[in-house]
Amino acid sequence: MADILDQAWELSPSVALRPEPFGALAYHFGNRRLTFLKRRELVEVVQGLGGAPDARTALERAGVPAAQWGAYARALRGLADADMIRQRDTTGEAP
Amino acid sequence: MTDTTAEANGAVGSASGSLIETFERGLDAPICLTWELTYACNLSCVHCLSSSGRRDPRELTTEKCEAVIDELQAMQVFYVNIGGGEPTVRPDFWHLLEYAVDHHVGVKFSTNGVRIDPARARYLASTDYVDVQVSLDGATAEVNDRVRGPGSFDTAMRALDNLAAAGFRDAKLSVVVTRHNVPQLDEFKRIADEHGATLRLTRLRPSGRGADVWDDLHPTPAQQRELYDWLVRAGENVLTGDSFFHLAGFGGKLPGLNMCGAGRVVCLIDPVGDVYACPFAIHDAFRAGNVLTDGGFARVWRTSELFARLRAPQDGGACASCRFYDACRGGCMAAKFFTGLPLDGPDPECVQGHGEPALADPRRTVPAPGRDHSHRTAPRKRRSPGPVPVRIGRRPEPAAPPASPCQESPLAGFTATEMTSPETAER
Numbered sequence: 020m021a022d023i024l025d026q027a028w029e030l031s032p033s034v035a036l037r038p039e040p041f042g043a044l045a046y047h048f049g050n051r052r053l054t055f056l057k058r059r060e061l062v063e064v065v066q067g068l069g070g071a072p073d074a075r076t077a078l079e080r081a082g083v084p085a086a087q088w089g090a091y092a093r094a095l096r097g098l099a100d101a102d103m104i105r106q107r108d109t110t111g112e113a114p
Numbered sequence: 115m116t117d118t119t120a121e122a123n124g125a126v127g128s129a130s131g132s133l134i135e136t137f138e139r140g141l142d143a144p145i146c147l148t149w150e151l152t153y154a155c156n157l158s159c160v161h162c163l164s165s166s167g168r169r170d171p172r173e174l175t176t177e178k179c180e181a182v183i184d185e186l187q188a189m190q191v192f193y194v195n196i197g198g199g200e201p202t203v204r205p206d207f208w209h210l211l212e213y214a215v216d217h218h219v220g221v222k223f224s225t226n227g228v229r230i231d232p233a234r235a236r237y238l239a240s241t242d243y244v245d246v247q248v249s250l251d252g253a254t255a256e257v258n259d260r261v262r263g264p265g266s267f268d269t270a271m272r273a274l275d276n277l278a279a280a281g282f283r284d285a286k287l288s289v290v291v292t293r294h295n296v297p298q299l300d301e302f303k304r305i306a307d308e309h310g311a312t313l314r315l316t317r318l319r320p321s322g323r324g325a326d327v328w329d330d331l332h333p334t335p336a337q338q339r340e341l342y343d344w345l346v347r348a349g350e351n352v353l354t355g356d357s358f359f360h361l362a363g364f365g366g367k368l369p370g371l372n373m374c375g376a377g378r379v380v381c382l383i384d385p386v387g388d389v390y391a392c393p394f395a396i397h398d399a400f401r402a403g404n405v406l407t408d409g410g411f412a413r414v415w416r417t418s419e420l421f422a423r424l425r426a427p428q429d430g431g432a433c434a435s436c437r438f439y440d441a442c443r444g445g446c447m448a449a450k451f452f453t454g455l456p457l458d459g460p461d462p463e464c465v466q467g468h469g470e471p472a473l474a475d476p477r478r479t480v481p482a483p484g485r486d487h488s489h490r491t492a493p494r495k496r497r498s499p500g501p502v503p504v505r506i507g508r509r510p511e512p513a514a515p516p517a518s519p520c521q522e523s524p525l526a527g528f529t530a531t532e533m534t535s536p537e538t539a540e541r
């Protein structure tokens with residue numbers, strides 16, 4: 020499987036994020052799943068995905084130390100499986 | 115808290131500890147809430163939790179309802195469970211449904227099916243943001259109509275047929291479990307499967323008119339066991355609104371988040387705008403305020419003294435020493451309250467058998483009913499203990515709910531996928 024960190028992602032269009040003191044709640048209107056993002060850093064990463072050329076850049080921008088990237092990659096994979104985040108089509112985007 | 119998507123998620127049970135703690139302190143906004151749009155209903159189900167029948171002349175106008183939806187949108191309440199009464203008999207129901215969807219507030223509504231004709235079913239099938247829950251309390255007309263009234267079985271089945279024919283995916287068939295329908299659980303499942311629907315079983319609570327019939331209708335101790343075993347076999351293919359966590363003492367937690375969400379993550383807005391801790395707790399003792407006279411819903415949610423009390427840390431009271439307390443949490447606050455049991459003691463259906471002696475205690479005083487909007491066709495029957503002694507003096511103060519949850523709590527419509535930390539996300 021390609022490394023999720025090398026790919027471009029974004030929050031799914033059917034998902035709403037609601038900030039909470041512990042992080043955020045994410046709700047998917049299509050599959051009606053509710054997900055708890057229990058770290059503020061993860062929330063920041065997820066919010067930054069859409070504006071970053073790849074997930075790794077979103078991690079860097081959120082200040083996540085490289086030692087934790089593996090764990091974050093797994094978290095993002097879990098979110099992708101639930102369709103909370105979606106891979107972005109980057110054709111036409113400025114390099 | 116798992117309803118609609120529970121099947122997709124196995125992490126809730128194991129990871130719910132810290133989540134429950136977070137929830138017990140309350141959130142800035144409810145995760146989802148129940149909103150009863152009207153007390154009017156074409157039926158007169160004997161166990162109606164809101165004693166519905168007649169419209170209340172003070173019911174919120176269309177404009178006020180829109181204002182509530184605006185507020186829910188601003189608070190980012192993802193989802194509202196609309197009920198009643200029969201919500202679809204409100205002339206502006208379909209308008210409000212569209213208004214909510216247009217404002218990114220998802221809707222799940224409960225109906226007896228009376229207005230779900232083929233055209234409405236097609237409209238409902240065309241939108242992602244709406245979920246429909248059809249109520250049926252018997253798998254045969256005989257058992258159902260005894261509780262829900264003549265003709266109600268056919269009405270519900272017609273609605274399910276129309277939804278299926280229109281291509282509506284995954285409607286919910288919602289059943290309140292009673293002494294008469296426990297033997298029909300497999301039948302219900304078959305009806306749901308045949309309609310491409312998901313079965314949802316919930317607990318009968320002695321709320322509203324349910325107080326009058328609870329003694330005769332609630333499952334026997336042997337049936338509780340049968341129900342528990344059936345639920346364990348069904349696993350996450352059957353939704354429960356997490357309403358059976360009081361059965362955990364039979365063996366282990368059922369799927370879902372086990373805690374009472376009243377006033378913490380869920381609540382009720384009634385047709386006149388009163389806010390209650392839970393849809394099963396329509397009584398002054400659990401009234402937090404009113405959206406019209408107390409500065410709006412957000413303000414009531416955030417500043418109500420009642421809710422602050424419900425969110426304060428609780429101890430287990432008489433249940434604290436029970437070895438099942440962690441999963442059962444003393445059961446349902448509303449069930450205890452409306453049977454006159456102490457809120458910090460065992461549930462009336464405690465699987466350890468502590469309910470029966472508590473119910474037999476001569477000092478037990480059943481609270482006078484809250485609002486009653488029943489049709490005035492026949493005098494209301496009271497349950498066996500005879501006339502309800504009215505207690506003069508201070509209203510009972512609700513103790514904190516059991517620190518357990520429940521999806522009657524509107525939460526029951528959610529899949530809780532917990533991500534405690536990135537390290538645990540792959541579970």
Ligand code: SF4
Pocket residue numbers: 319373374375376392393394395445446447448449515518519520521522523
């Ligand atoms: S357990 Fe709590 S939230 Fe659930 S019905 Fe009882 S009082 Fe309401």
Ligand code: SF4
Pocket residue numbers: 360363432433436437438439442443444445459460461464465466467468
């Ligand atoms: S004693 Fe209390 S905690 Fe134990 S099973 Fe009974 S209601 Fe639940």
